[in-house]
Amino acid sequence: MRPILLKGHERSLNQIKYNRDGDLLFSVAKDKVLCVWFAANGERLGTYQGHQGAVWTLDVSPNTVLLATGSADNEVRLWNVKTGECVKVWDFPTAVKRVEFSPDGSRLLAVTEKRMGYLGTIVVFDICYGDGEGGDLNDQNDEPSLRITCEESKATVAGWGYLGQYIIAGHEDGSVSQYDAKEGEQLENVQAHEFDYQINDIQFSSDRTYFITASKDKTAKILSTRNLAILKSFPSDTPLNTAALTPKKDYVILGGGQAAMDVTTTSARQGKFEARFYHRIFEDEIGRVKGHFGPLNTIAVHPAGTGYASGGEDGYIRVHHFDKPYFDFMYEVEREQMRR
Amino acid sequence: EDKYAVDIANTAVVEKRKRVLNEWLAWVRKEKELLEEERQALGIPEEGGEADRLKTAVTALDSKADAVVE
Numbered sequence: 261m262r263p264i265l266l267k268g269h270e271r272s273l274n275q276i277k278y279n280r281d282g283d284l285l286f287s288v289a290k291d292k293v294l295c296v297w298f299a300a301n302g303e304r305l306g307t308y309q310g311h312q313g314a315v316w317t318l319d320v321s322p323n324t325v326l327l328a329t330g331s332a333d334n335e336v337r338l339w340n341v342k343t344g345e346c347v348k349v350w351d352f353p354t355a356v357k358r359v360e361f362s363p364d365g366s367r368l369l370a371v372t373e374k375r376m377g378y379l380g381t382i383v384v385f386d387i388c389y390g391d392g393e394g395g396d397l398n399d400q401n402d403e404p405s406l407r408i409t410c411e412e413s414k415a416t417v418a419g420w421g422y423l424g425q426y427i428i429a430g431h432e433d434g435s436v437s438q439y440d441a442k443e444g445e446q447l448e449n450v451q452a453h454e455f456d457y458q459i460n461d462i463q464f465s466s467d468r469t470y471f472i473t474a475s476k477d478k479t480a481k482i483l484s485t486r487n488l489a490i491l492k493s494f495p496s497d498t499p500l501n502t503a504a505l506t507p508k509k510d511y512v513i514l515g516g517g518q519a520a521m522d523v524t525t526t527s528a529r530q531g532k533f534e535a536r537f538y539h540r541i542f543e544d545e546i547g548r549v550k551g552h553f554g555p556l557n558t559i560a561v562h563p564a565g566t567g568y569a570s571g572g573e574d575g576y577i578r579v580h581h582f583d584k585p586y587f588d589f590m591y592e593v594e595r596e597q598m599r600r
Numbered sequence: 601e602d603k604y605a606v607d608i609a610n611t612a613v614v615e616k617r618k619r620v621l622n623e624w625l626a627w628v629r630k631e632k633e634l635l636e637e638e639r640q641a642l643g644i645p646e647e648g649g650e651a652d653r654l655k656t657a658v659t660a661l662d663s664k665a666d667a668v669v670e
Binding site: 364422423425467469470484486491541542591592593594596597 | 614617618620621624625627628631632634635638639642644
């Protein structure tokens with residue numbers, strides 16, 4: 261499994277994402293630039309320029325027509341994927357830490373940062389796709405169709421539950437909440453992670469009936485979208501920045517590592533920069549992949565489950581295509597189950 | 601005697617794994633059913649066959665078994 265190294269960012273990666281077809285890989289970093297790459301060979305297709313601050317987050321619409329980004333310059337931008345042209349800018353009073361399209365692409369959520377005088381919010385915009393041929397994409401709503409204010413603890417990440425019915429958010433205090441995606445009312449809240457250990461990532465299964473959270477408390481957890489029941493727990497020895505679910509195989513991939521500013525000696529950082537593979541059902545660690553020279557900030561799995569990519573504080577993206585042993589690996593009880 | 605103890609321990613591990621696997625598969629199956637019910641109730645079209653093809657072989661076999669029963 262020799263990785264392809266993508267060198268296009270000068271600073272720490274914040275988020276990477278495949279489009280639904282899995283042929284493109286998008287990346288954003290602290291260097292304000294948004295890059296798009298061919299996922300198969302790592303060739304850079306282009307960059308989208310315009311943000312004036314670190315870009316924290318991105319998402320691609322399910323039809324790969326629009327791209328959304330959220331940045332430290334307090335903007336959410338919409339881009340025409342094909343032309344690289346910015347078609348819409350929404351301004352906020354604070355930075356935007358997370359954006360995600362609903363499963364059908366008709367809505368976009370954005371998580372805004374809390375700052376003096378402003379509470380953290382989750383806003384939702386209805387998204388239009390113009391004439392269907394790439395024209396009129398700049399025809400978008402100026403105002404959000406929904407605004408959720410996080411009175412208790414600010415949201416750090418958020419995503420859509422199955423059928424776009426729920427918005428699920430991970431909070432700074434380690435709790436997870438479920439909101440009604442129409443009315444914005446909070447339906448559930450559970451302290452999924454240790455109190456006051458921030459949730460850094462949330463990623464959903466392909467049918468969105470469950471999701472995985474990664475927290476600073478060094479664990480990742482799988483929760484049910486329907487009732488936020490904690491189904492699985494994956495303990496590690498380092499603060500986690502990201503967690504991903506692999507289609508095809510029942511694994512999870514975790515990434516993390518102490519940030520340079522949080523440690524006094526380099527030895528404390530050694531060996532903590534590996535992508536860790538766990539079995540999703542049995543919760544055992546089954547392997548690690550080395551490579552990055554700093555914490556892993558973001559992991560994305562190819563939608564067909566054929567590989568994954570990781571983005572690090574070292575400014576590199578490493579794209580891996582899985583080998584045969586990855587697909588062949590199975591617990592004896594799984595084999596037995598298959599035979600039945 | 602040591603070997604006997606090891607065997608007992610191994611059996612315990614295998615039994616636990618079997619239980620965990622069955623619980624998970626049952627949960628996934630139930631969620632799928634509920635999801636399908638809600639999808640139909642809301643009149644939302646199926647999200648392409650693509651997502652379904654990505655499911656693990658284990659669940660694929662299960663859903664086939666279900667289809668036969670129906």
